[in-house]
Amino acid sequence: MDLVLTDQPTAEDEAVVSNGLDDFNLTAGGVQDRKPLAVLLKENGETIGGLTGRTSLGLWFVDLLYLPERLRGSGLGSKILAEAEVEARRRGCLSGVVYTIQFQAPEFYARHGWIEFGRVPVGADRSRVFFRKELRG
Structure with missing residues (x-):
């Protein structure tokens, strides 16, 4: 070996x-029951952004969420996240988890009802920020 x-x-x-x-x-x-979950943003048939993740054992994992800079602040990120959440609930997920870096999108997730539950330093001036969201009810 x-x-x-x-x-x-x-x-x-x-x-x-x-x-x-x-x-x-x-x-x-x-x-x-692990299954990929993606909401893709397409322009002229080409993927230009979106969300990727998965669901497994009642938990929704958001792995990546990306929008081109020209589309940030347009509401598309919120729409993408909401659509993925609907699908996660449909699959029976009770909670979701995501992490971001403090210079990326912690405020975005907080605005959408995600609760910070931890930070892990990854350098002198930055941390990964972990969020969870209850999907029941």
């Missing part, structure tokens, strides 16, 4: 890890 450190795992590498964890979750917890 070898340990291989890489910044370029193949799709097959990632699938082995992902499928292995799914199998474990099914065996141990009786559930395997």
Whole structure:
């Protein structure tokens, strides 16, 4: 056996890890419901921004949310986040989690009802900011 450190795992590498964890979750917890969730912003058929994440075991993970600078402040980010939240609720998620960097969008998430639950310093003057949101009710 070898340990291989890489910044370029193949799709097959990632699938082995992902499928292995799914199998474990099914065996141990009786559930395997991880599913990607994306709301994409398209212009002339090309993706120019959007949200990516996933749902699993009652939790919605927001991985990335990006809009081109020219569209920030237009309300599209709010629309994208709201649409993803509706889908997460439809899938039975009870909570959501996201992290951002303090210079990115903590105010955006707070405005949309997300509650900060932690900060992890990642340098002398910046932190990752972790948020959660209850989706019940």
